[in-house]
Amino acid sequence: MYIERFRRLALEGTDLAGEARTVDAMLPRASRVLDAGCGQGRVGAELAARGHQVTGVDADAGLIHAARADHPGQRWVVADLVDLDLSSHGDPGPFDAAVMAGNVMLFVAQGTEEQVLRRVAAHLRPDGFAVVGFAADRGYELADFDRHAASAGLATEQRFATWDLLPWRSGSPFSVTVLRRLFDAGCLWGCGGCVGRSAALVSGDGQVGYRLGSWV
C-alpha cells in the first residue's frame, strides 16, 4: 500500500527529501509554505524539519490522516485544490511559496489544471513562487501548463529537468518549473501588507527581503 511503502522507505533511510532541499534553498528562513497535493506529507514534513511553517493540502482524507499521524505539529488539511480557500480554514495569511511535487498536476482532474493553479496562486503573497514538477509523457503538455499558469497569474521564471536542477531541454522527460506570482493577481487575505513589501523588492528600495547571498 502507498502509505506503508513510503513509511518503509523513510525507515530504510531512502532519500525522500530532494524536492524539499531545493525549495528550502530558495526560501528565507521560517517561511510559510503550501504543500499543494501533499499526499502523506513527504515533502512538507521535510520543509518543516528545515524550519518552515507548512500547510499541506490533499483531497485524500486517508493520506492526510497519515500525514497527521506521522508529522503532528504541521497543518494538514483535507481539501480539493480546485476550490481551495485556506482563509476559511483559519490559515493565518498568504504563503511565501507553494510546492507541487510528485506529479500533482497529472493527478488533478483533467480540465481543472488552470483552476487548480489559479487557487494556488491566490494563496501566494505577491512576490511568492510555486515550484511544480511533473513528467512530460503523461498527457499534460508543457505548453498547456505554461498557458494555464499564465492565465492563473503565474509567470514562468525558471525551468529545470530535475529537482536537483539539471538544465531543462526540449524533450526532457521531466520538468521542474518555478512560477512567480504576478503582482496584480488578487490575494485571499487582502490585508495589503505584502504588496508594499513586494513593490519594494522589485524596485530594490531598501533592505526589505532576503535573497541568497545579498540583501535587496
Ligand SMILES: C[S@@+](CC[C@H](N)C(=O)[O-])C[C@H]1O[C@@H](n2cnc3c(N)ncnc32)[C@H](O)[C@@H]1O
Ligand atoms: C503522487 S501524489 C504526490 C504526493 C506528494 N506531493 C509527494 O510528492 O509525495 C499526488 C497527490 O495529489 C493529490 N491530488 C490530486 N488531485 C487533487 C486535488 N484536486 N486536490 C487536492 N489534492 C489532489 C492526490 O490525492 C495525491 O495525494
